[in-house]
Amino acid sequence: MTTSLLGEQDVRHFNEQGYFVARGLLDPAQVAEVRDTFMAMAANGPVPGLSEFRHDGRPVYDSQDPLSRYPRMMHPHRHMDKPVGPVARKYMLYPAIGQILEELMGEEPIACQSMFYFKPPGARGQDLHQDNYYLRVSPGTCMAAWMAIDDADEENGGMVVVPGSQTLQIVCPKKADPTRFFTTEHVDVPEGMQEVAVRLKAGDVLFFNGNVIHGSYPNSSKDRFRRALICHYMPASTRELSHWYEDPMRFSGERVYVSGATGGGPCGNTDTATGPH
Ligand SMILES: O=C(O)CCC(=O)C(=O)O
Numbered sequence: 001m002t003t004s005l006l007g008e009q010d011v012r013h014f015n016e017q018g019y020f021v022a023r024g025l026l027d028p029a030q031v032a033e034v035r036d037t038f039m040a041m042a043a044n045g046p047v048p049g050l051s052e053f054r055h056d057g058r059p060v061y062d063s064q065d066p067l068s069r070y071p072r073m074m075h076p077h078r079h080m081d082k083p084v085g086p087v088a089r090k091y092m093l094y095p096a097i098g099q100i101l102e103e104l105m106g107e108e109p110i111a112c113q114s115m116f117y118f119k120p121p122g123a124r125g126q127d128l129h130q131d132n133y134y135l136r137v138s139p140g141t142c143m144a145a146w147m148a149i150d151d152a153d154e155e156n157g158g159m160v161v162v163p164g165s166q167t168l169q170i171v172c173p174k175k176a177d178p179t180r181f182f183t184t185e186h187v188d189v190p191e192g193m194q195e196v197a198v199r200l201k202a203g204d205v206l207f208f209n210g211n212v213i214h215g216s217y218p219n220s221s222k223d224r225f226r227r228a229l230i231c232h233y234m235p236a237s238t239r240e241l242s243h244w245y246e247d248p249m250r251f252s253g254e255r256v257y258v259s260g261a262t263g264g265g266p267c268g269n270t271d272t273a274t275g276p277h
Contacts, residue, residue, distance in 0.1 A: 001100065001241055004132070005022075005099050005100050005103065006020075006100060006103045007028070008086060008184075010273075011103060011104065013209070014104050014129045014207070014209075016163075016164070017161075017163040017166075017207060018161070018162075018163060018164065018165060018166030018167075018208060018209045018211070018212040019161050019163070019198070019206040019207060019208040019212055019214075020100075020104060020206075020207045020208075021198060021200065021204055021205070021207075022096075022100055022204065022205045022207065023162070023201070023203075023204050024201070024203050024204060025054060025096055025097070025100075025147075025203065025204065025205045026091070026094075026113075026147060026202075026203040026205070027062075027203060028202070028203065030091075030203070031149055031202045031203050033087060034091060034147070034149050034227075034229055035149045035150075035170070035227060037083050037084055037087045038073065038084055038087075038116050038118070038149075038227070038229075039191060040083065041073070041082065041083060041084045042073075042118065042136050043068060044068060045068075046068075046172035047072050047073070047082075049077060049079075050073050050074070050079055050084070051071045051072070051073055051074075051250060052071040052072050052073070052074055052080065053071075058224075059071075061182070062273075065123075065182075066120045066121065066122040066123045067120075067123050067124065067182055069120065069128070070119075070120045070123070071118075072115055072116060072117045073115065073116040074115055075114055075115070076088035076112060076114055076115075076116055077092050077111075077114040078247065083265050084116070087227065088114045088116070089114075091147060091229055092111050092114045092229075092254065093249070093251050095251065097145050097205065097231075098251040100145075100205075100207060101143055101145065101207065101233055104143070104207060105143060105233075105235050105271075107143070107235045107236050107237060108235070108236040108251075109233040109234070109235065109251070110144065110233060110234050110235070110236055110238065110248045110249065110250055110256050111231060111232075111249050111250075112135065112142065112232050112233060112234055112241060112245040112248045113135075113139075113231060113232040113245055113249065114229065114230070114231045114248075115140065115229075115230045116227070116228070116229050116230070117227065117228045117230060118143050118225060118227055119156070119216075119219050119225060119226040119227065119228070120219065120225050121156075121221050121223055121224060121225070122217055122218070122219060122220075123157065123182075123218065123219045123226075123231065124179075124180055124181050124182045124218050125157050125180060125181050125182070125215060125217040125218050125219075126181060126182065126183045126215045126216050126268070127176035127177070127180070127181035127183055127186040127187075127215050128160075128162070128186060128188075128189065128195070128213050128215040128245055129173060129183065129185050129186070129187055129209065129213070129214070129215055130165075130168075130170055130171065130187060130189045130211050130212065130213055130214075131144055131175065131210040131212075131214075131232060132170055132210035132211055133170050133185070133265070133267070134187040134242065134243060135210060135232060135242055135243060135245060136240065136242040136261040137210060137234040137235075137238050137240070137241055137259065138234055138238070138239060138240045138241075139237070139238070139239065140237070140238065141166075141209060141210035142210035142232050142233060142234050143207065143208070143209060143212050143232070143233045143234070143235075144206075144207065144208050144210065144230060144231070144232050144233075145205055145207055145230075145231045145232075145233070146159060146206040146207075146208070146228055146230050147205050147228060147229040147230070147231075148200040148201065148202050148203065148204045148205070148206070148228055149202055149225075149227035149228055149229060150199045150224065150225055150226050150227050150228075151199075151200065151201050151202055152199070152228070153197070153199045153200075154197050154199075154217075154223070155219075155220060155221045155224065155225050156219045156220070156224040156226040157216045157217050157218055157219035157220070158197060158198065158199060158200060158216060158219040158226065158249055159197070159198045159200070159206055159214060159216050160195045160196065160197050160198065160203050160214060160215060160216060160217070161195065161196060161198055161206075161208060161212055161213070161214040162189055162190070162194065162195045162196075162212065162213040162214065163179070163193070163194075163195050163196060164193055165190065165193060165211065165213040166208075166209040166211045166212045167211075168190065168211055168213070168225065170176075170211065170265075170267065171187045171188075171190075171213070172267035173185035173186055173187050173267070174186045174187070174188070179225060180217065180218055181215075187213050189213065190213075190227055193213075195213075195249070201243075210232075218231065232245075234248065234258075236250075236256075238258055239258060239259060240259045240260075240261045241258045241259075241260065241261060242259060242260065242261050242262075243260025243261060243262050
């Protein structure tokens with residue numbers, strides 16, 4: 001029998017607040033491996049087919065936007081022919097992350113997605129949202145493991161979460177302010193709840209439930225990147241997942257097949273508007 005990585009109070013914190021931080025889960029050499037591999041991949045600018053792109057092939061960000069040089073990389077674990085592929089896959093399926101997810105979710109986790117955010121100085125944030133609006137895991141919800149590759153705090157646009165919001169259903173979003181956020185959806189902080197900044201050190205991993213309202217503000221630092229490898233998971237009992245997430249897999253690497261949710265979600269037909277998260 002495997003020894004627990006979490007104490008009772010950790011699981012209680014997660015159940016009550018909807019999130020949990022595993023401090024120092026990745027060591028400095030592992031953090032450097034992720035950082036250096038992705039920085040080398042981005043050395044000559046966005047990479048077609050890997051970096052975020054519009055469906056018509058045009059760049060997502062205008063040329064003055066710091067994100068135009070460093071757009072996020074989507075599903076890097078699918079690119080096994082590039083140096084980022086094996087690294088993203090290794091950490092998406094990192095055994096300690098799998099074990100913590102299992103202890104928090106109470107069942108086997110299945111990996112659905114990886115993304116790498118560079119968030120250079122001056123970059124806009126990602127407005128408050130709930131991940132399961134996009135992933136549409138049903139029944140239940142998805143989970144995130146947000147791996148800090150730099151220290152992340154209020155200055156460089158670290159993560160904020162709304163504790164307790166995991167108890168809410170999916171809230172239909174409003175429009176985000178495009179001057180501060182690169183995404184288009186915004187969810188208000190519900191009355192009686194408050195957002196809190198989660199300060200992380202490089203190597204810490206923030207786990208959160210897919211209904212938790214969370215996001216990040218702009219990187220207002222002059223010279224601090226705020227990089228993160230972000231992976232999403234669903235419980236093994238999932239029967240439906242948005243069709244944008246094509247290759248869910250167990251921590252053993254075995255592929256899993258689930259029905260793809262298409263058409264109207266709880267907020268109407270957002271399917272073509274949202275695309276992958
Ligand atoms: O890293 C960020 O700034 C936001 C990431 C996020 O909200 C997400 O992956 O769902």
